[in-house]
Amino acid sequence: MHPEKTAKQYWKRNLRLLVILFSIWFLVSYGFGIIFADQLNQISLGGYKLGFWFAQQGSIYVFILIIFVYAALMNRLDREFDVNE
């Protein structure tokens, strides 16, 4: 581990990534799927109303993406800080 790249920094970078990913997680489910669902329902996605689509389909797809993006970025972070297995 480089002296300037400490465990503390690694943890900070991890937390920053978590804040970003959980903001997206919150936005697509609680935001688009519940709180703003009525407004989004004015927009159509094929035969779907958009708010309904986020609540029953879209949020789930985004959840999957979030986990794979997290796994990839954390693996990269591990290598950068030389803490990978």
Place this chain on the structure above:
Amino acid sequence: MTILAWTYLLVGITFALYIGIAIWSRAGSTKEFYVAGGGVSPLANGLATAADWMSAASFISMAGLISFMGYDGSVYLMGWTGGYVLLALLLAPYMRKFGKFTVPAFIGDRYYSNTARTVAVIAALFVSFTYVAGQMRGVGIVFSRYLEPLLSSFELFSLDNTGKGVVIGMVVVFFYAVLGGMKGITYTQVAQYCVLIFAYMVPAIFISMMLVGNPIPQIGLGGSVENGGYLLDKLDGVLTDLGFAAYTSGQKSMTDMVFITAALMIGTAGLPHVIVRFFTVPRVRDARKSAGYALLFIAILYTTAPAIAAFGMYNFLDSVHNKKMAELPEWVQTWEKTGLIKINDLNQDGIVQYTSDPATNELDIDKDIMVLAGPEIAKLPNWVVGLIAAGGMAAALSTAAGLLLVISTSVSHDLLKKQLMPNISDKGELRAARLAAVVAVVIAGYFGINPPDYVAAVVALAFGLAAASFFPAILMGIFSKKMNKEGAIAGMISGLAITIFYILKFKFNLFGGGSENDWWFGISPEGFGTVGAMVNFIVALVVMSFTKAPPADVQDLVEDIRIPRGAGAASDH
């Protein structure tokens, strides 16, 4: 071949497969019994986690539930999938690095306290037993529905058919959970996932082609029906005409939607039988990836369910409502015999009317019908019906086995080895684990045969308790170095206490009971786990602030689990 013959054949083959896998993967040490030796590939673990997670209720009942709830049913879809994001990003990698066998082991070591360990054991037993009883019941119901002639052909302790089905389920689970432990469970769960997802998707794909001409149900749900117009718009229109709420807009308050979704998410992330699956992979990065696979495999079913739900409701409105009794489709008559569809021509006009007013409604539909009748609605061959039976059983058995393992390891490892009999040998501990599994199977079977009256309420309880106890305690154990045993124990106990109180009050009518108008802040018992978790966090942080910081070696442990390097295989020491 008849439906019955196909059902015998497919259920028979799958059971033989599960037992065969169990014998092949017999556990020889506690490490194999608890965490499958710690060498499961991320893909296999993802498949196993998906089967572990998806219960009889997910498979048989969830689509039907959404049929009748419409948009409000989204709480289950988002809640039971979004929890995996919490699990994958906040818990799984660190639990894997910690590298022990059980969730109470983490709580006990991190909070350097056998009191904390015991609180965790009690919570794990409580959550798992409430949940497993429903699974055994599910096995019994599937059995009695599909293999009625077989069950009626013999006597067993004067049990009814569902009871006999539960006993058969107990014997099968006994084989692979008791013999194989986590190792047996993991590989049977991989097989069970394949069986259940195939069984679920085949009817869904054909119904989607029939109704909207698109083989992908997820896209078909947004498609248009034969005689013009989008399927969802038509559903909205017909349902509002009949006096129901529109399918795509809900009746639940926004607050309640948010709280129920959050409680299910936090509860999912806190369920011990799901968390322990991440102890079985070799490395931290495998745990991260594995959680992604698990959600991907779960999502295949969870994004299909809302399509089955809407297709099913549309089918009823289109081919049963306002139709002459004599001209109903064949599948309606078939399922009328089982009592899952009830038609009562109240106004004697020979036409079936479905309305929101119980006084004039002539059609009563059990929610399970949406999945169970799928093959007949789509006019699929008999083998598909047999497949649904095998799939429903795969879903129930895989979840039951995962829960039984948590129960047995909590007893043999966290109570016996860590507290009562520290000198027990590995062989002795393995024997104790098997014995505990046997006792757990028997107790679970008893509750499956004599279910508490409120099976549905019990699920709310299991999720509420998991949300109020495990999730906050584990999260703070990883993300706060200063969290100490006093804070964690006080947090878990107060979170559990208030959640149990609220659910008993409003679901089981104790402590004076109460109706919807008495709910605190309009939060239903299903959503109260969120409040329980908040109480846990707040109490823990307050108590921590005026008690002693954890010892240096515990703070070092927290530093250590935050760094992936050095995650050896899961171990005891």
